[in-house]
Amino acid sequence: MPDFILDVQGLETTFKTPDGVVHAVNGVSFGLKEGETLGVVGESGCGKSVTMLSVLGLVASPPGKVKAGSAVFLGQDLLKMSKEEIRHVRGAQIGMVFQDPMTSLNPVLTIGRQLEEPLILHIGMTKKQARERAAELLTMVGIPNAADRLNDYPHQFSGGMRQRVMIAMALSCSPQILIADEATTALDVTIQAQIMDLVKRLREELGMAIIWITHDLGVVAGLAQRVIVMYGGYIVEQAPVGELYAHPEHPYTIGLLASLPRVDEQGRHQLASIEGMPPVLYSKPDACPFAPRCKWVQEKCWKENPPLLDVGPGHTAACWVDTKTGRLRP
Amino acid sequence: MSANNDVLLHVEDLVMHFPIYRGVIRRQVGAVHAVDGISFDVQRGETLGLVGESGCGKSTTGRTILQLYKATAGQVYFDGTNLLDLKPEEMRYMRRDMQMIFQDPYASLNPRMTVEQIVGEPLMVHSAVTGKEIQERVQHLMELVNLNPSFASRYPHEFSGGQRQRIGIARALALQPSFIVCDEPISALDVSIQAQVVNLLEELQDQFHLTYLFIAHDLSMVRHISDRVAVMYLGIMAEVATRDEIYVKPLHPYTQALLSAIPIPDPIADAKRKRVILQGDVPSPVNPPSGCRFRTRCPIAEAICAEERPAFRELSPGHFTACHFSERFL
Numbered sequence: 001m002p003d004f005i006l007d008v009q010g011l012e013t014t015f016k017t018p019d020g021v022v023h024a025v026n027g028v029s030f031g032l033k034e035g036e037t038l039g040v041v042g043e044s045g046c047g048k049s050v051t052m053l054s055v056l057g058l059v060a061s062p063p064g065k066v067k068a069g070s071a072v073f074l075g076q077d078l079l080k081m082s083k084e085e086i087r088h089v090r091g092a093q094i095g096m097v098f099q100d101p102m103t104s105l106n107p108v109l110t111i112g113r114q115l116e117e118p119l120i121l122h123i124g125m126t127k128k129q130a131r132e133r134a135a136e137l138l139t140m141v142g143i144p145n146a147a148d149r150l151n152d153y154p155h156q157f158s159g160g161m162r163q164r165v166m167i168a169m170a171l172s173c174s175p176q177i178l179i180a181d182e183a184t185t186a187l188d189v190t191i192q193a194q195i196m197d198l199v200k201r202l203r204e205e206l207g208m209a210i211i212w213i214t215h216d217l218g219v220v221a222g223l224a225q226r227v228i229v230m231y232g233g234y235i236v237e238q239a240p241v242g243e244l245y246a247h248p249e250h251p252y253t254i255g256l257l258a259s260l261p262r263v264d265e266q267g268r269h270q271l272a273s274i275e276g277m278p279p280v281l282y283s284k285p286d287a288c289p290f291a292p293r294c295k296w297v298q299e300k301c302w303k304e305n306p307p308l309l310d311v312g313p314g315h316t317a318a319c320w321v322d323t324k325t326g327r328l329r330p
Numbered sequence: 331m332s333a334n335n336d337v338l339l340h341v342e343d344l345v346m347h348f349p350i351y352r353g354v355i356r357r358q359v360g361a362v363h364a365v366d367g368i369s370f371d372v373q374r375g376e377t378l379g380l381v382g383e384s385g386c387g388k389s390t391t392g393r394t395i396l397q398l399y400k401a402t403a404g405q406v407y408f409d410g411t412n413l414l415d416l417k418p419e420e421m422r423y424m425r426r427d428m429q430m431i432f433q434d435p436y437a438s439l440n441p442r443m444t445v446e447q448i449v450g451e452p453l454m455v456h457s458a459v460t461g462k463e464i465q466e467r468v469q470h471l472m473e474l475v476n477l478n479p480s481f482a483s484r485y486p487h488e489f490s491g492g493q494r495q496r497i498g499i500a501r502a503l504a505l506q507p508s509f510i511v512c513d514e515p516i517s518a519l520d521v522s523i524q525a526q527v528v529n530l531l532e533e534l535q536d537q538f539h540l541t542y543l544f545i546a547h548d549l550s551m552v553r554h555i556s557d558r559v560a561v562m563y564l565g566i567m568a569e570v571a572t573r574d575e576i577y578v579k580p581l582h583p584y585t586q587a588l589l590s591a592i593p594i595p596d597p598i599a600d601a602k603r604k605r606v607i608l609q610g611d612v613p614s615p616v617n618p619p620s621g622c623r624f625r626t627r628c629p630i631a632e633a634i635c636a637e638e639r640p641a642f643r644e645l646s647p648g649h650f651t652a653c654h655f656s657e658r659f660l
């Protein structure tokens with residue numbers, strides 16, 4: 001087994017709602033190698049964000065509850081840490097960038113104040129050192145006149161600029177892992193291209209590992225080395241990026257890729273759509289969660305939820321059926 | 331503009347400025363130049379895709395065409411009638427033939443009305459039909475958009491996002507219009523649901539010979555659904571051409587950059603592409619740049635671009651562009 005800097009095993013998270021207990025994450029296991037970029041894709045409600053929030057101890061409890069599992073980061077289980085301990089990991093060793101750059105920044109504090117705070121708290125810099133480092137960080141993420149802009153408030157920045165500030169903040173303490181949750185979803189495509197370009201450059205310069213959570217299979221294709229596909233709180237497929245797009249094995253991944261129109265496609269054709277809707281799981285299912293929408297569904301799929309099976313080198317898929325032959329896997 | 335006789339909608343030099351008022355006496359201090367003199371045609375039975383980034387004026391264009399805003403200047407001919415000359419009563423009559431599908435399926439349906447009331451309202455307002463006839467007509471419309479007619483007495487919150495968008499489509503179809511403005515109808519939906527709705531829109535178009543103005547920021551989806559594509563930037567029309575011309579041989583540097591910024595869900599094809607990454611953000615429409623609107627971010631801008639607004643000219647048959655240097659890309 002390769003050395004993982006983050007090793008998540010058997011993670012389960014539930015939320016209490018007025019309609020019942022929702023099983024948001026149902027036994028998710030994955031590892032992140034040093035310097036690797038891992039893409040996590042899935043539609044809304046598939047559990048991709050909750051997985052990462054659980055790992056970071058950010059699930060509000062109640063109503064949320066991390067029921068089982070471990071998340072070992074550099075030899076320590078993040079899920080067993082006290083609030084105080086995990087706060088030192090968050091921000092210092094694991095940086096985070098969220099979807100909405102407006103609500104993630106405090107509107108009444110200057111950008112400078114917000115950038116300096118983790119440096120003073122986590123690294124113990126003096127105010128003056130932190131100020132200099134903050135200016136360096138803004139320059140690093142491509143914001144002109146960095147030293148002056150430190151005195152500006154978030155509303156004086158555009159959406160793309162705010163996301164650059166968030167990235168600068170996440171990287172301020174030189175973390176080993178950067179977790180980005182739909183970091184470019186709220187941005188226009190030309191600004192998204194700028195941010196992706198920036199992330200690729202910083203990855204080369206700083207060498208951190210990245211977990212990139214998104215619903216956009218296009219973004220992941222250009223950035224990640226390995227991709228995890230989630231559905232209904234389960235990992236349904238996991239593969240190196242080239243392998244996943246060339247030979248998707250899980251019916252959900254196949255359907256998702258077929259339902260996407262491509263900007264480089266030729267001619268008009270009917271989009272393959274996946275009928276039905278993603279599930280909300282009020283109990284852990286006995287059947288495969290994708291069975292109601294699956295074209296290849298067989299009897300076994302209704303009786304037993306498939307585990308991740310090896311389907312190729314470094315490639316696993318949670319499906320009983322070999323979609324190439326339409327028969328059950330041996 | 332075009333020689334084709336079967337023009338359903340003809341827009342000429344359309345201007346929509348939103349005044350900005352300040353101070354105690356609400357003096358006008360400026361205006362948001364949301365749409366600043368655009369011209370285009372929509373042929374009967376075609377889908378014209380209208381694309382651009384947020385704030386480029388694409389939604390304003392759609393709404394101004396339907397006279398939901400009072401245009402500052404310009405002409406909008408629908409089936410030969412100038413809508414700007416119509417009295418309110420005449421315009422109301424005209425609206426039977428031109429409908430709209432909105433972006434947000436949560437905000438565009440009244441939460442206190444049942445599906446039957448929502449879909450039936452246009453029938454009640456515009457035609458003298460009895461309650462029984464409305465009921466039958468609503469059932470038929472729900473079947474058309476693949477909703478179970480027995481759900482007619484339910485309220486919007488009981489439906490998923492994709493189903494709600496179907497309700498919005500049924501409402502737009504109620505009066506059997508010939509022209510529908512689709513304002514980002516799928517951007518709020520999950521990937522696997524988007525394909526369902528787009529396929530439905532295409533089926534309905536074939537069945538009822540509908541003409542669509544399809545407003546979107548997702549260029550992949552626009553390529554899929556459109557016959558011709560219009561690209562807007564900061565209130566002006568940058569380029570209009572047939573779908574294949576726009577995507578294969580874009581003549582405006584903005585279109586080129588926009589296309590290259592879209593991620594492709596295929597790592598091999600994605601790595602092979604030439605990328606143009608635009609610098610900076612879209613300028614404010616309150617104070618747009620002189621000359622060419624795109625010059626502040628344009629990779630090929632020269633002195634003339636600041637002085638002279640480029641004419642929107644037909645460079646090859648049916649291919650319009652607003653750039654001084656478009657000949658270079660022929």
